[in-house]
Amino acid sequence: MGVADVLKEGPGKAFMLCNEAIVRGALEADVKMVSAYPGSPTTEILDTFSEISPKFDYRMEISTNEKVAIETCAGASMVGMRSMTSMKSVGMNVASDSFFSLSYTGVKGGMVIVMADDPQAHSSQTEQDGRPFGPNSYTPMLEPSDPEEAKRMVRAAFALSEKYGVPVLLRTTTRVNHQSGIVSLEKMDRKPFAKLAWDHPPGRFVTVAESARNFKHALLERTKKIEEEFESSEFNRIVDAGSDVGIIASGAGYNYAVDAASILGIKPSILKLGTTYPLPKGLIAGFLKKLKTVIIVEELSPYLELYVTAIAKDANPAIKIYGKWSGHFSEALEYNPNLVVEGLAKALGLKMPVEYGAILAKAKELKAGLPDRWPTFCPGCPHRATLHALLDATRGMKHILSTDIGCYSMSFLDPLRYGDSLLSMGACLGVAAGMQYAAQEKVIAMIGDSTFWHAGMPGLVNAIHHGDDLTLVILDNEVTAMTGQQPNPGRDYNAGGQAAKPLVLEEVIKAMGITDITIVDPYQVKAAVSPMREALTRKGPNIIISRRACALYADRNKRKRGEVIDTNKVDTEVCKRPYSCVRSFYCPAISIDDGDRKAFITKELCDRCDVCAKLCPYGSIKRREGE
Amino acid sequence: MSQKEFSVYMSGVGGQGLVLLSNIMGAACAASGIRALTGEQHGLSQRSGSINVHMRIGEGMASPLIPIGGADAQLALEALEALRYVEYLKPGGVVMMNSRIQHPVVETAAHVKDKTAKYMSAEVVKERMSQVTDKIALIDALSIANQAGNPLTENMVMLGAISTLEAFPVPEEALKQSVRDHVPPKAVDVNLKAFDMGRKVAYDLLCNIVKCRQ
Numbered sequence: 001m002g003v004a005d006v007l008k009e010g011p012g013k014a015f016m017l018c019n020e021a022i023v024r025g026a027l028e029a030d031v032k033m034v035s036a037y038p039g040s041p042t043t044e045i046l047d048t049f050s051e052i053s054p055k056f057d058y059r060m061e062i063s064t065n066e067k068v069a070i071e072t073c074a075g076a077s078m079v080g081m082r083s084m085t086s087m088k089s090v091g092m093n094v095a096s097d098s099f100f101s102l103s104y105t106g107v108k109g110g111m112v113i114v115m116a117d118d119p120q121a122h123s124s125q126t127e128q129d130g131r132p133f134g135p136n137s138y139t140p141m142l143e144p145s146d147p148e149e150a151k152r153m154v155r156a157a158f159a160l161s162e163k164y165g166v167p168v169l170l171r172t173t174t175r176v177n178h179q180s181g182i183v184s185l186e187k188m189d190r191k192p193f194a195k196l197a198w199d200h201p202p203g204r205f206v207t208v209a210e211s212a213r214n215f216k217h218a219l220l221e222r223t224k225k226i227e228e229e230f231e232s233s234e235f236n237r238i239v240d241a242g243s244d245v246g247i248i249a250s251g252a253g254y255n256y257a258v259d260a261a262s263i264l265g266i267k268p269s270i271l272k273l274g275t276t277y278p279l280p281k282g283l284i285a286g287f288l289k290k291l292k293t294v295i296i297v298e299e300l301s302p303y304l305e306l307y308v309t310a311i312a313k314d315a316n317p318a319i320k321i322y323g324k325w326s327g328h329f330s331e332a333l334e335y336n337p338n339l340v341v342e343g344l345a346k347a348l349g350l351k352m353p354v355e356y357g358a359i360l361a362k363a364k365e366l367k368a369g370l371p372d373r374w375p376t377f378c379p380g381c382p383h384r385a386t387l388h389a390l391l392d393a394t395r396g397m398k399h400i401l402s403t404d405i406g407c408y409s410m411s412f413l414d415p416l417r418y419g420d421s422l423l424s425m426g427a428c429l430g431v432a433a434g435m436q437y438a439a440q441e442k443v444i445a446m447i448g449d450s451t452f453w454h455a456g457m458p459g460l461v462n463a464i465h466h467g468d469d470l471t472l473v474i475l476d477n478e479v480t481a482m483t484g485q486q487p488n489p490g491r492d493y494n495a496g497g498q499a500a501k502p503l504v505l506e507e508v509i510k511a512m513g514i515t516d517i518t519i520v521d522p523y524q525v526k527a528a529v530s531p532m533r534e535a536l537t538r539k540g541p542n543i544i545i546s547r548r549a550c551a552l553y554a555d556r557n558k559r560k561r562g563e564v565i566d567t568n569k570v571d572t573e574v575c576k577r578p579y580s581c582v583r584s585f586y587c588p589a590i591s592i593d594d595g596d597r598k599a600f601i602t603k604e605l606c607d608r609c610d611v612c613a614k615l616c617p618y619g620s621i622k623r624r625e626g627e
Numbered sequence: 628m629s630q631k632e633f634s635v636y637m638s639g640v641g642g643q644g645l646v647l648l649s650n651i652m653g654a655a656c657a658a659s660g661i662r663a664l665t666g667e668q669h670g671l672s673q674r675s676g677s678i679n680v681h682m683r684i685g686e687g688m689a690s691p692l693i694p695i696g697g698a699d700a701q702l703a704l705e706a707l708e709a710l711r712y713v714e715y716l717k718p719g720g721v722v723m724m725n726s727r728i729q730h731p732v733v734e735t736a737a738h739v740k741d742k743t744a745k746y747m748s749a750e751v752v753k754e755r756m757s758q759v760t761d762k763i764a765l766i767d768a769l770s771i772a773n774q775a776g777n778p779l780t781e782n783m784v785m786l787g788a789i790s791t792l793e794a795f796p797v798p799e800e801a802l803k804q805s806v807r808d809h810v811p812p813k814a815v816d817v818n819l820k821a822f823d824m825g826r827k828v829a830y831d832l833l834c835n836i837v838k839c840r841q
Contacts, residue, residue: 002650002809015653015663040669122668146664146691179691180649181664182657258689337694359696363714366755369747370710371734373640375676407674415736482674579739586732588675594745597738602729604769604778 003051010185018176019044021147021183022114025154026084027056029110030190033076034060034495035069037454038483039088040123041177042116046086046495047484053496057193060495062486065425065454066091070113071098077107077167078205080196082158086114089128090424094455096133099167103137104215105205106165110158113139116172119252119299119334125405125424127332129300130171134277138219140226141169141277142235145254147181153235153274155186160229164222171276173299175252175334227278235274236283241267245348246287248308249297250276253335257297260340264350268295279307285315295347296323299335322347374413379589380551380607383408385522386475387418388584388615389546390444393532399442400435404428404456406448407482407550408475415586425451429459432470442536443470449505450480450488457508460541464513469540475522476505481550509543516542523548525611555607567606567624568613570599574620581612581621603627632685633796634693635789636715639704640729641676644782647809648704649680651786655797655805656684666691675729677708684796702789704768704781705729706749710756719760721837723788723829724752725768725781764788764833771824777814780821787825793838799826 005014006024016024022045026034034053036046046062053060059076063069066087073083087095092115099113115133118124134141142157144150150172157168207215230236246269249257254272261268271287273279288294288311296305305323312319322328328343329335338356345352377384387408403409403419404427412419421431432445447456452474463470479485487494494500506517518535520528528546535544549557555565575598581590582599589605590612592598601612603624613621639645649665656663666681681693695714703709703724716722726749738744753765766788768781775784783806790799803819810818830839 004808005654013657015650015657017667044669145689175666175691178667178669179664180653180667181691182662255689255691259694262687263694336692337690337697341694354694354696356695359714362759366713366758367710370707371731371737371747373675373677373707373711373731374733375641375674376732378642378675410674414733582735582739586736588729588732591730591735591746592738597742605729 003048006048006052007055008185010187012185013182014185015180016147016183017044017178017180018144018147018150018172020048021151022086022154022170023048024183024185025151026112027190028186028188029155029158030082031084032058032081032193033073033083034058034085035063035072036086037063037066037069037091038480038486039091040483041118041172041174042086042088042114043483045114046486050486050495056190059193062495064489066095067098070095070102073111074098074102074107077109077111078200079109079198081109082111083109084112084114086116088124089115089117089130090124090126092130092133094425099133099139100137101207102167103139103219104207104212107161107167108165110161111167112154112157112161112170113167114170114172116174116177117300118174120174122174125422127300129303131276131301131303134169134171138223139167139169139277140164141171141275143171143251143274143276144176145251145272146176146179148183149235149274150176151183156235160226164226166219166222171251173252173334223278227280230275230278231280231282233275233280236280237272238287239270240290241269243268244290244292245269246271246291246294247297248273248284248287248294248304250274250304251299253297253299253340256335256337256340259337260344263337263341263353264344265353266344266348266350273304276304281311284308284311288312288316288319291316291319293320293322293348295328295344296321297329297335297340297343301331372414375410376413376586376588377407377410378551379587379605380555380609381407382477382522382546382548382551383411383475384585384587385525385548385609385611386473386546387411387416389520389522389525389528389532390473391418391584392529393536394444397442397536399444400439402428402432402435402443402445404447404451406451406475408446408448416584426455426459429456429463429472433459433463433466433468436469444473444536445470446473446475448481449474449476449478449490452505453489453503460509461512463541467541471536471540471542471544473544473546474505476545476547477550477553479550479553481553485550485553485556505545514541514543517545518543519545519547521548522546523609523611525614551607551609566608567601567603568608568610568621569601569603569624571620571622572596572598574618575599576618578617580615580617585612585615587612631794631796632683632687633794634684634698635682635700635702636679636693636698636712637682637702638677638679638708638712640708641674641678643704644779645678645680645704648782648786649682651802651805651809652682652797654808655801658804659798659801661796662686664688664691677711679712699794700789700792702785704785706752706765707731707747710752713756713759716759719762721792721833722756722760722763723785723833724749724763724765725785726765727767727769727781762833762837764829766825766828766832768825771828772821775821775824776817777821780818783818783821784825784828787822788829791826791829791834791839793840799840
């Protein structure tokens with residue numbers, strides 16, 4: 001697993017993360033243009049493409065946002081090149097405006113869009129089900145269950161895309177993207193990169209009014225042909241066990257259904273659907289005809305269930321259908337083997353082979369008093385210091401904090417519990433604009449640099465244009481930190497380390513028309529307070545930039561340069577237990593000794609940002625020497 | 628090739644090298660012709676949060692997630708993170724856990740409010756988990772890793788420890804080769820040393836109650 005396996009000469013086998021297998025599939029299919037914005041659970045696709053890009057001749061951009069990413073791929077594929085973009089569920093919303101039009105205009109070179117949903121909202125603001133994007137836009141959609149299948153589907157998706165001149169969706173979910181398994185590697189048959197001549201008539205990719213109406217008729221014809229092709233697709237498989245009980249499943253749900261049947265000791269017939277738009281209605285009808293009972297195992301919305309129910313009306317009206325509508329499965333949260341065992345057992349009137357409820361009850365009892373461990377700011381994280389300074393600067397100031405998507409979103413979790421609203425990338429500004437009209441309190445918007453470039457700029461333009469009275473705090477940590485410190489437009493490099501022009505936040509904002517810009521260093525956690533407070537008391541719109549590199553990024557760069565990362569320790573002779581280093585700070589490296597109740601710094605975690613030392617009124621936190 | 632199935636639930640705190648550990652195991656499986664699949668956590672949860680990897684080795688299973696009560700073993704790089712996922716352990720399954728505790732910030736916050744508050748200890752975790760199994764090895768991986776020469780090799784200590792189990796189907800040499808393939812060249816020796824020291828400590832702590840390889 002890792003880049004070495006992605007690069008391995010085929011044929012062969014390797015243990016790969018599904019996201020790496022997707023990259024491998026694209027390389028085998030000779031992809032020539034890659035553009036994406038990072039977002040879990042797709043990030044490793046971008047990271048892998050970026051890391052290996054110096055070894056290949058495909059062109060790659062880490063785009064400012066998903067809409068730009070999909071458009072960049074569209075442009076290359078209009079010319080005739082194969083392109084791939086990847087995005088998480090909510091990123092698809094950002095890209096969707098152009099995505100819908102693309103199904104109308106089509107493309108010439110193969111174009112594959114990886115769209116990854118996040119059931120359980122592990123790292124997303126909603127549990128969005130992206131599958132309706134398929135039928136809603138008439139875009140063909142493939143859904144893998146594991147890394148091996150994902151790689152094969154990517155290859156097939158490129159071929160399908162070129163055959164019908166339409167982008168193809170590869171729809172995944174977190175438990176597919178972040179699943180590793182053994183993958184068969186094929187030969188990478190790559191042709192050298194060469195620019196192509198534009199060989200289209202004028203207006204070929206223009207969709208509006210008359211041309212849109214023409215495109216619509218053509219895409220309906222196209223969809224019909226693709227559905228016919230999907231009737232015999234290798235990605236739709238029937239395991240006919242001769243049973244009158246059947247399961248229809250796709251994606252991650254299929255994996256759980258197979259294991260659940262085995263745990264229950266039953267042998268139902270199984271239809272695994274890999275082409276989830278357009279659905280092979282004939283294949284489904286044929287499957288239903290042999291059954292008395294069908295159980296549908298799919299995460300999130302009853303997408304397949306809706307179609308299966310409609311198909312059953314003619315194919316087999318007497319069939320019993322179990323799924324979400326029957327109450328056997330939930331539309332909330334991701335599935336797992338035991339949930340599916342329970343659903344199947346309930347539907348089929350079987351005895352539970354394992355009492356999961358009893359195991360969970362016992363575990364709950366054993367875990368009494370076990371402290372939660374939510375994700376939190378890393379040791380050395382500048383956000384922790386910015387938030388500490390902001391809380392100091394706003395002491396006694398009634399205010400609302402409209403926050404945004406990034407590591408700083410975690411401020412709403414225990415123990416800080418700071419932040420009043422969070423909707424989507426860049427939304428802090430529009431929301432703050434509405435709040436300052438409606439609320440009596442001071443309104444503060446908070447955004448990271450990457451999110452600002454991604455979707456914050458239109459909101460700021462709006463606030464400046466209308467003179468909205470708000471203060472925007474930009475936490476500039478130099479990179480897209482949360483997803484793994486990818487470069488953003490503020491850096492002088494991009495994918496694969498290639499040179500790029502860095503944009504300077506304050507220069508861009510000044511050009512937009514704001515001169516009231518306060519820049520602080522959050523590591524100077526006390527010195528930052530009064531300039532922040534002064535800025536917050538002035539009429540908005542105005543800006544505070546809190547600038548300091550992401551600690552993970554800075555530490556990695558230090559290690560690369562061979563620099564030693566110092567650590568701090570508490571001088572217990574001096575410590576008088578004011579807990580200034582703990583309160584409103586909560587660094588994972590700092591705990592309180594159960595014996596002397598003094599603060600204790602874990603050497604292995606500290607990166608000597610030295611902020612806690614600045615907060616200590618007694619000066620008891622000092623550099624660790626000679627240990 | 629047909630292998631006995633083995634599922635190990637692995638957990639720790641973001642930043643401890645858990646994903647590297649599962650990559651090393653998985654690649655060793657691939658090189659040995661053994662089927663393996665994992666369900667991993669990436670992204671937000673890495674930020675000093677609780678993380679887990681479901682590691683499944685063998686031919687039969689399709690789900691990357693281990694069912695509740697389905698793990699033959701638990702491997703925890705941090706003691707609290709063993710208890711957090713105890714429902715996955717089969718009754719009587721093997722637990723290998725690092726005695727190191729990283730105190731969650733919410734627990735430290737509670738210490739400020741309550742002067743009598745105590746952190747949950749590895750001994751308490753072991754005592755609680757002993758209600759599910761009697762096969763628990765509490766391993767001081769940090770001090771072993773330091774003896775090996777690098778505190779970041781705690782994950783290798785734990786890998787060495789689990790490799791001693793007779794039921795763990797991956798050959799020792801394949802694991803060692805996978806370590807060589809996955810860590811930077813200059814770190815190979817210290818990682819292999821930590822691996823061997825982990826094996827030794829498992830023989831001392833566990834192999835009197837669990838079947839180990841000779």
